[in-house]
Amino acid sequence: MPASLDPHNPYQPFPDIRMALAEPNGLLAVGGCLSPVRLLNAYRHGIFPWYGNDDPILWWSPDPRWVIHPEDYKPARSLAKQMRRGDFSFSHDRAFEHVLQGCAAPRPGVAGTWITPEMQAAYQELYRKGFAHSFEAWQGGKLMGGLYGVTLGRAFFGESMFHRVSNASKAVFAYAMTCLAAWGYKLVDCQVYSAHLESLGAEAISRTDFAGKLYVACRHEPLASAWEQESGA
Secondary structure (H helix, E strand, C coil): CCEEECCCCCCCCCCCHHHCCCCCCCEEEEECCCCHHHHHHHHHCCCEECCCCCCCCEEECCCCEEEECHHHCCCCHHHHHHHHHCCCEEEECCCHHHHHHHHHCCCCCCCCCCCCHHHHHHHHHHHHCCCEEEEEEEECCEEEEEEEEEEECCEEEEEEEEECCCCHHHHHHHHHHHHHHHCCCCEEEEECCCHHHHHCCCEEECHHHHHHHHHHHHCCCCCCCHHHCCCCC
16 A cells, blocks of 8 residues: 655654555555655655545556656757747746646646646746746747746656647746756656657656666756846747
8 A cells, every 4th residue: 555644743753765666556655745855855855746636645666767868869850940940939937827828728638737736836836936938839929839847956747738729838848947957957757658658758767766866866966057147038
């Protein structure tokens, strides 16, 4: 059985990730809270929350883990060509709340969303504290795609992305990888498999390997002014 967490004690340690269930893959703990202390402790140990509207808070550390190394990322030739044409302009941390809402919006063929109002409030608090960030793709002054995630050291934990026109999510992802590589980030956590992430270059590594890479990445800070650099749509 997964461990039960105290909702009133955000400092309570998580179980060792090796205790996570094999089925469902990676379920480690239930309950707790979404305070910044709890969330940052989770990410630091390779754990993330993921649950639906009618569920308690569920905490996961699956095996394998899907990741991207920003310095190795290469966009598809057609996407690189489109970006050189200037079909989109890009920014970061310009519209975090709107990106979050775009990611939480209903999607065709998908019932509900895991980005509940409670989750949105938690990540907005992380953004205010400087631990959550967004990347945006614009067209004609309108937000057409974006992604958001959490940062610790030189690790970026990707949470979700969305698009409103074709290729906007792929383009903003490519922009994000370019920025993260330039800022010294070494690891992007994609969490679990999806065909879309695999098409963007995500690869599977063992949970043990991921934990080792995460430990190293979290020990080193990115370039000091990374997220303060100007970028406009």
